[in-house]
Amino acid sequence: MSxxxxxxxTTPFEGQKPGTSGLRKKSCTLVVGGDGRYFTTQAINIIIRIAAANEVSKLIIGRRGLLSTPAVSSLIRSHKVLGE
Known part of the structure; x- marks a missing residue:
């Protein structure tokens, strides 16, 4: 088999700039959550600090950090957030 x-x-999206790990674009809103395993609470606390340091204007976080995949999909559509 060969x-x-x-x-x-490919070309970058409008507004993207080179970063240390590829192309970056400022995000206004992030949807953050997980399934409750693997240090979800600790990870979300770190994400909050990183988002604040990078001027992310809005975070949508599930209660206690819990969000299922269908819930994330619904939030992305209802808040017109880019899913990346």
């Missing part, structure tokens, strides 16, 4: 590579040209 493997081949496919090159797909």
């Amino acid at each position: 493997l081949t590579s496919v090159i797909i040209p």
Whole structure:
């Protein structure tokens, strides 16, 4: 079996600037949550601090940090937030 590579040209989204780990774009609103495993509360506390330091204007966080995938999808659509 032979493997081949496919090159797909891409361009940055408007407003993105190079960062240390790729392209970055300022975000106005983030939806944050998890399923309650693997240090969700601690991770969310860190995310809050990182977001504040990077001038994120709004966070939507599930109660006690819990959000299912369908809940996140619904919040993204109802608040017109970009899902990235």
